[in-house]
Amino acid sequence: MNxxxxxxxxxxxxxxxxxxxxxxxxxxxIGRHRGTRRGTGSEFSQYRSYQPGDDLRQVDWKMxxxxxxxxxxxxxxESSVTVRFFLDIxxxxxxxxxxxSRYRYASLVIAVLATIASQQGDSVALHLVNNKExxxxxxxxxxxxxxxxxHLMDDVTCxxxxxxxxxxxxxxxxxxxxxxxxxxxxxxxGAKRWETFIQLSKxxxxxxxxxxxxxxxxxxxxxxxxxxxxxxxxxAMMNIKTSSVRDKYLQNLYAYLEELKDGLLSPRTDLFxxxxxxxxxxxxxxxxxxxxxx
Amino acid sequence: MIFGSAMWLWLGLGxxxxxxxxxxxxxEKKPRLLGTFRFLPEExxxxxxxIELHEIPLLLIRMGIVVLVMLLMxxxxxxxxxxxxxxxxxxxxxxxxxxxKKDESGIVELKISAEKINLHGWWNxxxxxxxxxxxxxxxxxxxxxxDRFKGNRPxxxxxxxxxxxxxxxxxxxxxxxxxxxxxxxxxxSQLKTENGVVTNVTDIEGEEALxxxxxxxxxxxxxxxxINTGLRYAAEMLSISVEERVIPNIAQVEKGESIVNLVxxxxxxxxxxxxxxxKWTGVSFNISGLDTKQVFxxxxxxxxxxxxxxxxxSTDDFIINGQVxxxxxxxxxAGIGNALLLxxxxxxxxxxxxxxxNQLMVNKSSSAIRSAVQPHSARNWLFGLLLxxxxxxxxxxxxxxx
Numbered sequence: 001m002n003x004x005x006x007x008x009x010x011x012x013x014x015x016x017x018x019x020x021x022x023x024x025x026x027x028x029x030i031g032r033h034r035g036t037r038r039g040t041g042s043e044f045s046q047y048r049s050y051q052p053g054d055d056l057r058q059v060d061w062k063m064x065x066x067x068x069x070x071x072x073x074x075x076x077x078e079s080s081v082t083v084r085f086f087l088d089i090x091x092x093x094x095x096x097x098x099x100x101s102r103y104r105y106a107s108l109v110i111a112v113l114a115t116i117a118s119q120q121g122d123s124v125a126l127h128l129v130n131n132k133e134x135x136x137x138x139x140x141x142x143x144x145x146x147x148x149x150x151h152l153m154d155d156v157t158c159x160x161x162x163x164x165x166x167x168x169x170x171x172x173x174x175x176x177x178x179x180x181x182x183x184x185x186x187x188x189x190g191a192k193r194w195e196t197f198i199q200l201s202k203x204x205x206x207x208x209x210x211x212x213x214x215x216x217x218x219x220x221x222x223x224x225x226x227x228x229x230x231x232x233x234x235x236a237m238m239n240i241k242t243s244s245v246r247d248k249y250l251q252n253l254y255a256y257l258e259e260l261k262d263g264l265l266s267p268r269t270d271l272f273x274x275x276x277x278x279x280x281x282x283x284x285x286x287x288x289x290x291x292x293x294x
Numbered sequence: 295m296i297f298g299s300a301m302w303l304w305l306g307l308g309x310x311x312x313x314x315x316x317x318x319x320x321x322e323k324k325p326r327l328l329g330t331f332r333f334l335p336e337e338x339x340x341x342x343x344x345i346e347l348h349e350i351p352l353l354l355i356r357m358g359i360v361v362l363v364m365l366l367m368x369x370x371x372x373x374x375x376x377x378x379x380x381x382x383x384x385x386x387x388x389x390x391x392x393x394x395k396k397d398e399s400g401i402v403e404l405k406i407s408a409e410k411i412n413l414h415g416w417w418n419x420x421x422x423x424x425x426x427x428x429x430x431x432x433x434x435x436x437x438x439x440x441d442r443f444k445g446n447r448p449x450x451x452x453x454x455x456x457x458x459x460x461x462x463x464x465x466x467x468x469x470x471x472x473x474x475x476x477x478x479x480x481x482x483s484q485l486k487t488e489n490g491v492v493t494n495v496t497d498i499e500g501e502e503a504l505x506x507x508x509x510x511x512x513x514x515x516x517x518x519x520x521i522n523t524g525l526r527y528a529a530e531m532l533s534i535s536v537e538e539r540v541i542p543n544i545a546q547v548e549k550g551e552s553i554v555n556l557v558x559x560x561x562x563x564x565x566x567x568x569x570x571x572x573k574w575t576g577v578s579f580n581i582s583g584l585d586t587k588q589v590f591x592x593x594x595x596x597x598x599x600x601x602x603x604x605x606x607x608s609t610d611d612f613i614i615n616g617q618v619x620x621x622x623x624x625x626x627x628a629g630i631g632n633a634l635l636l637x638x639x640x641x642x643x644x645x646x647x648x649x650x651x652n653q654l655m656v657n658k659s660s661s662a663i664r665s666a667v668q669p670h671s672a673r674n675w676l677f678g679l680l681l682x683x684x685x686x687x688x689x690x691x692x693x694x695x696x
Contacts, residue, residue, distance in 0.1 A: 092329040186329050218330045231331035240334060248335035256333065
């Protein structure tokens with residue numbers, strides 16, 4: 001007998017995303033790159049007493065003037081990556097499967113990835129995006145920032161669709177450091193809608209990871225034989241005889257997914273499909289394994 | 295179209311089930327969000343909430359299946375289209391298939407095997423003949439044993455003549471013999487012909503003539519002339535000698551040493567009533583002076599209210615209870631005389647089936663007629679159609695996803 005994965009059950013029950021993300025991350029072997037190390041850098045971390053052998057250039061002379069003691073000023077070495085998450089909050093993210101919405105699932109994916117990134121010392125940024133509003137959190141490090149990021153995802157209304165232009169993004173682009181952009185969406189708005197987004201990222205030299213989240217029923221159309229379905233974005237509604245439309249539907253869907261793959265894949269962009277009947281832990285494990293190989 | 299088990303017709307309501315299912319499928323249910331909505335084929339959108347053309351045959355086929363099952367359960371029999379006929383002759387044959395034929399004069403002849411008659415009984419056969427042909431006259435030639443008259447007598451508007459034919463081997467049967475007024479031996483014989491059994495009076499010779507007895511109808515010379523005319527007519531029909539003298543009763547029949555009296559009783563304060571046409575008189579007539587307290591051992595003619603008018607009392611005398619209206623006296627007494635003489639010749643029992651009272655009760659509620667005369671069961675047709683419908687349904691339904 002299949003037991004429903006505990007993680008999805010917890011997610012449905014409305015558990016704090018941060019806790020669940022931490023629980024999942026603990027299951028991973030983390031440390032995909034060097035992470036935080038004490039040393040010189042622009043971000044202040046702490047003072048420590050001078051020890052014989054320390055480089056005199058590291059002595060904080062202003063501190064010496066105030067306290068008449070030698071202190072070495074330590075800073076965190078900056079991570080080489082800022083992970084910028086883009087979470088789709090269009091109406092299609094309201095799609096539910098087994099009582100779990102696509103938005104909730106995507107939130108957990110971002111929470112886990114942000115936790116991993118944060119633990120590695122990367123700064124994380126978040127953009128909640130649809131055509132009507134844009135909420136964002138600038139890229140920073142630290143636990144408090146991570147908590148703010150996760151908290152921002154809690155109170156969101158999914159509506160509208162993904163914006164057609166990228167004006168909302170241009171003010172937030174940081175061209176001074178390398179960034180990894182992670183887009184979490186169902187990517188059902190059409191392959192061409194992402195062209196300008198990809199061009200923008202390429203122009204500033206960033207890498208994009210698209211994570212497409214689709215339901216098992218969406219991928220196989222395994223609904224009851226006669227069902228009333230509704231488009232979450234247009235609110236159009238109709239009755240379908242599943243068995244009579246399934247073949248054509250799957251043909252259309254997979255043609256689109258192929259088109260999407262052709263449009264999105266490039267040396268600096270990647271696409272990974274997650275199915276909502278899989279646990280986030282398993283999906284991300286596969287995802288990280290794939291990235292490790294790249 | 296007739297049904298062996300009409301009670302199953304209520305299953306016909308089942309035709310509503312496919313309609314209900316089709317409408318239910320069209321009913322909008324609680325909508326389910328589908329992010330991939332736009333990948334649904336265009337044609338399925340157009341067909342969302344109306345019954346499509348291709349669904350109508352499927353709906354009809356499914357309704358047809360329900361109807362066919364109902365007809366199978368209700369045991370449908372085809373009924374042959376036939377116009378009412380005037381006369382039907384039903385004859386019992388020893389064996390073989392049932393034969394139905396209609397001659398140029400419009401007489402329908404049915405030959406039914408003894409086995410089938412034993413199975414269905416005469417009442418069922420008579421009922422179906424009545425139902426299918428609406429005849430005015432029915433002649434039944436065959437064996438009339440008790441077991442062939444199970445159940446109640448069906449309602450029949452036809453005049454039925456029952457000819458007992460005990461032996462089907464012989465073409466002719468002698469029912470009674472006697473010596474007529476001219477000292478010739480006469481016989482009442484039953485002759486089997488193509489048109490049924492004909493009863494007539496013939497001259498006989500040889501051994502059968504030796505057993506003939508003298509029979510005489512004695513009329514009371516003080517009777518009204520119209521009474522004697524009727525009785526004399528009855529005697530002439532059978533070539534029986536008639537004498538006229540003063541006797542205590544209206545008439546009497548002398549055969550050998552036995553005497554059967556015909557007694558007329560008229561009650562001064564008697565009831566007035568009327569009799570329906572019957573096999574003896576064939577007309578309706580008014581009766582006065584009817585004594586309702588008379589007790590009859592056997593009644594041949596009864597009034598409309600069920601009072602016995604003509605019959606036998608306990609001493610085997612024929613009683614006429616009341617007075618017949620003047621215009622029809624001769625006619626009625628001819629019929630009474632006929633009954634009196636046939637009874638005296640002891641042929642009455644041979645001509646009609648002997649039945650118990652409950653067997654003679656008219657069954658007015660019976661509607662379930664087993665096809666005894668024309669067994670055109672629709673079962674094979676129905677099974678064939680059901681199979682065909684089922685195959686077509688299975689071919690269409692999966693393709694339509696229904």
